[in-house]
Amino acid sequence: MTGQIILAPMEGVLDPLMRDILTRVGGIDQCVAEFIRVTNTRLPESVFLRHAPELASGGQTSAGVPVTVQLLGCCPSMLALNAERAAELGAPAIDLNFGCPSKTVNRHRGGAIMLETPDEIYEIVKAVRAAVPAAIPVTAKMRLGYRNKSLALENARAIAEAGAEGLTVHARTKVEGYKPPAHWGWIARIREAVKIPVTANGEVWSREDYWRCRVESGCEDVMIGRGLIAQPNLAIEIKGRQQGNVSTGSNWCVAQEALRHYFEQLETVRPAYVQGRIKQWLHMMKPQHPEAAVLFDQVKRLQDISVLKEVLFAAPAT
Known part of the structure; x- marks a missing residue:
């Protein structure tokens, strides 16, 4: 019983460096880049390369994992124009964001707010599908709704009928945010309503969450964001079970190696971000790794990057 594991886009967290590191750890089959905001212009190549520098390397991370370009906006013609540009630059697939819960994004008619108007979603997907070569998949990501779930099936049908080749469903509404639980059973209802994957x-x-999600949703493929940040070896653990291997559990050695690699990469290309990004990742690892909580307490008030590096690289692996 196999299925693909897809690394979710997370604005301000899963940047290109993080994608590179997590796909090197292994087990991830696809990535979706952080969304590119489309307003009223055809964006220059530099914007696409900033969000998805993998376009310069065949649309893949260094580990050979394809990276989908994601667009967010409300104007069908402008989204189509920019999707066409992404395809020209080598995007292996185009994804449309109808799930972002950010108040700022929603206020400017992007992300989850579009779930209030299924007709507009249909026009966006239709326009983008028509603009992109047939060989390049067009997909979409949605939540179950904005305020409630009343339009969930209608939005899913709009996306499918407009020509999308696939749909990812975050099993909560915008109002529910990231508060547990995720309503995987609703995804099963959506699967019954559409004929696309x-x-x-x-x-x-x-791993247990993954299998419960698959059983309740009926989906073969699962997209994971925060879970892979908290436990970088999670995809390998999942693939191990698919192959009949016994779980090794949360592996701090893998997480620690990933953190150190991330530090070295940031120190080289984005030194101003080292402090914030390392502390952010450690904080997000805390629920899965007690060792991360200890290390976070040691570094959270440090301001000297050299001292941070000393502590990070001196901590013993367990």
Whole structure:
């Protein structure tokens, strides 16, 4: 019983460096880049390369994992124009964001707010599908709704009928945010309503969560974001079970190696971000790794990057 594991886009967290590191750890089959905001212009190549520098390397991370370009906006013609540009630059697939819960994004008619208007979603997907070569898949990601779930099936049908080749569903509404639980059973209802592949997303933190999600949603493919950040070896653990291997559990050695690699990469290309990003990742690892909580307490008030490096690289692996 196999299925693909897809690394979710997370604005301000899963940047290109993080994608590179997590796909090197292994087990991830696809990635979706952080969304590119589309307003009223055809964006320059530099914007696409900033969000998805993998476009310069065949649309893949260094580990050979394909990276989908994601667009967010509300204007069908402008989204189509920019999807066409992404395809020209070598994007292996185009994804449309109808799930972002950010108040700022929603206020400017992007992300989850579009779930209030299924007709507009249909027009966006239709326009983008028409603009992109047939060989390049167009997919979409949605939540179960904005305020409630009343339009969930209608939105899913709009996406499918407009020509999308796939749909990822984050099993919560915008109002529910990231508060547990994720309503995986609703994804099963959506699967029954559309004839395109559906990917499940939301509240997968462990191998056990992954399998419960698959059973309740009926989906073969699962998208994971925060769970892979908290436990970088989670995808390997999941693939191990698919192959009949016994779980090794949360592996701090893998997480520690990933943190150190991330530090070295940031120190080289984005030194101003080292402090914030390392502390952010340690904080997000705390629920899965007691060792991360200890290390976070040691570094959270440090301001000297050299001292931070000394502590990070001196901590013994367990």
